[in-house]
Amino acid sequence: MSDDYLWDRSGAVDDEVARSETLLARHRFDPATSAPPAFEAPAAPAARRGRARRLAIAGVVLALAAAGVLLVAWLRGSDAPSYRLHGVAGRTRLRAGEELTTARGESARVEIAQLGEVELDGGSQLRVDDCGERVHSLYLARGSLRARITARPRAFQIDTPACRTVDLGCAYELTVDDDGRTSVLVTHGQVEMVFGGREVYVPAHARCEWTRERGPSWPMFATPSAALRDVLALAGPGGDAKGAALKAPKDFVDERLRECTDGDTLTLWHIYDGEGAPEWLRESIHAALAREFPLPAGVDTASIEAGDREARRRWRDSIAPAWRVDYRGD
């Protein structure tokens, strides 16, 4: 029986799962009977009204003082972190919380502190979320941009309606269409695309797309081998049926996997690490990858199979050099 119902209650109902859900629902967290700890300050009771009034007056005084400080800061010129902006009439800085919209045919360039720059194309809408207080963070609502960043990994990120693109030291093109579909083409270095517990690694010359509804595509170089295409046919929709139609599906896949190139392993890794592919295919891919790329020290098979994120990331990072040297390019 398919595990779709167990996964997200789609497909045919699994009676045993449904029975367990019904029985165990009585033990579910109930917000009605589980008041949260006192995270918010309690309302002042009547007996403390006098003190509350004195506190309110003190609060007003403080607010006026703070306003005065802000006024002085504004008059002197604010020292709030901001990015230098080029190509936009009447604006030279972009601060946290501010938006930038370019008309068709226009463009703008944003200097991201000493880390690099972002070129925003016409017809785009960009917002600065954080100017480096914790991380340099932008939000691309629509349109396209090219980023060239030389920061340490994960110091710069761009959110879109579909996902977050985390810079790992690279240059890339990011496009968001009117439906929020996000596409990234990495021209140098690598990025990570993350959302909702899912993580996709996209190295130079690879492309990946992401939508909110369907999640990420498998990242891929422009020239997948014929062997990878055969594996993809079994990993995609209808793959189970195609596999069942083969005389010896596992032998077929194992043979194809032996013919895959190092560049193909980028896609294979994400088929294994992602979801949707048949379990038997994922196991074959796991075995093939492990033969070619032994686990790094301190990472064991059990943690990889259990989905430990750090273990998987460390293994992926040990494979990643193969994705930088094998690609021949167009």
Added chain:
Amino acid sequence: MGSIESRKYATAATGASGPGREGASDAELGRRARVGDREAFARIYERHAPAVHGVLVALAPWRDVHDLVQDVFLLALRSIDALDDPERVGPWLLAIARNRARDHLRAAGATREGHADARGLASRSSDERESPRASTASTDDEEEARGVLDAIRGLPSSYRETLALRLVEGLSGPQIAERTGLTHGSVRVNLTRGMKLLRERLEARARKPAP
């Protein structure tokens, strides 16, 4: 090339906490909570208390779960400024929950993690905290529920937590992935293998002759 565009994608979890979603993201709430915004922390509680509860159900005596949930969030509130990555507030809370459960079991003198509750489950002492709904359930259903819960707690750790979140808290696979920080693939494997093992153990239990 394979039909990537037409392949079946997992549906992103509803009410998830990512960029562009309705409502503040976990990252935004975490950032705000980290600088003392109690309202933001209250929203974090609303969003993540079920998952924390589910993990504790898998690890601790049922009668102690309610109080342990409160402990976890009070501990989190006290140490929120130590949260390095606000986006990972969910997995961070679950790590606190696991540690809290371990400390609780250690203090209670439990010898086997996750199994001390076997005595608690069977016990119907007067101070045992019961789910209000349990009191209206039939005795047979309640016994069966306890048997299933006991079997879940006897599973390997990666399976029991995932199954508790799915079967007790009613979270979907994508929601479990988001709350725990695991990949969708890992959650699916944990659910599938865990459920297979659960079925085997329940069948074996059903075949055992009554004492």
